Amino acid sequence: MKEMYPKNGRVILHVDMNSFYASVEMAYDPSLKGRPLAIAGNVEERRGIIVTCSYEARKYGVKTTMPLWEAKKLCPHLIVKKPNFDRYRAASMGMFGILRQYTPLVEPVSIDEGYMDITDSFELGSPIEIAESIQKQILKQLDLPCSIGIAPNKFLAKTASDMKKPMGITILRKRDIPAVLWPLETNEMHGVGKKTAEKLKTIGIHTIGQLAKANEIQLKKLLGINGIRLKERANGVDKRHVDPESVEEFKSIGNSTTLPRDMTNQQDLFHILESLAETVSIRLKRKNVLAVTLGITIRYKDRKTITRSKKLGNPIQQKEDIALAAKQLFLKHWNGDPVRLLGITGYDLVEPDFAYKQLDLFSYEKDAQKEPLIQTLSSLREKYGKNIIERAGSHQLDPNNQVGTSTSFNKDFLRSFSQQDREKE
DNA sequence: TCTGGGGTCCTAGGACCC
């Protein structure tokens, strides 16, 4: 087995849950199995779209991101459910807990997929045996299907896991690339979307094989550094490591919502901003970070979308501070047209003791900002920062902010977890 | 009856400093 893999090479798995949200619902309610099921946001509203759907629904042409009304037209007896994120988070924790039984080198990339580096886990068996064992265990303990890709790097593992669904295990070796990868169109590649595929066509590149042999100067001019990277990937080259820490590093935390109807009234819009600010504040606290930069998103009736952001003097976390900054940005940049979506995002996230030091500098050596559109308690605090210093330094570790590694995870636990979560709200 | 909400990474221009 070992000679299959070069001494310095790695063995990477990509584990990808199949139609995750729909599968979790089926695990909860087995009577849903074998039926066309879709999970959709905004079920009661006019703007619902399909988030995930079962394979039975896909047979009717129902697809992710399709508007709900269109999906119902294609499949009139479609079962539609609202997302239960608590359930999905619990299932996700169970899934990653299982993966960590095989190696600590597990990197979650989203709620339903992750990479593993099993190069040094061969005492557990061959890569295929390990993949089969993982797949069986996830099915047995959580009643959830997944596909697994086995390859010498992340890109190829991700590509491989996509090739057999549901419940597939696929090996993709370097030497398979010309036969398996190169005939495909470029937009089949992870990292190439509609726009990039169109651009590539303008220089005569239609397939991954053509991309693999493309002129680098031309690629760089067309796509920047990303062009070079895509050519490397097309040749099966990807040097990124599996990084178990990356899940802890948040770059931004935000919340946005499409309004039930387009709105023009400033007070109504402010109310929305206040509730978004509250959510963002809760999430910042849960992750135990403060935001140095605050941004808003405004989408107008015609779907034209702008983002505006401002770096703040003080890192913030409280909902009043977030709402204030968001309202200021909104008033400064809103053109008065009907608004379809509003969002608030915190960037440049820092931990409380870092924020404490920052605040120390800011409150004693610098003037507070000079453009208070709205005078509130919060903006006064911004000027006379002492209260904020106490607050920023006082946050405790949130016990909910822990990654689950439970090995005794099973469906019953999954149910009870979600039950508790619901009761809390 | 068009098209959600959570993110990441990259680019590019202007301000500002040296």
Place this chain on the structure above:
DNA sequence: TCTGGGGTCCTAGGACCC
């Protein structure tokens, strides 16, 4: 008096992914 780049920060937007 007339002249130059380089580097970094901040902001806005685009592309992509799940």
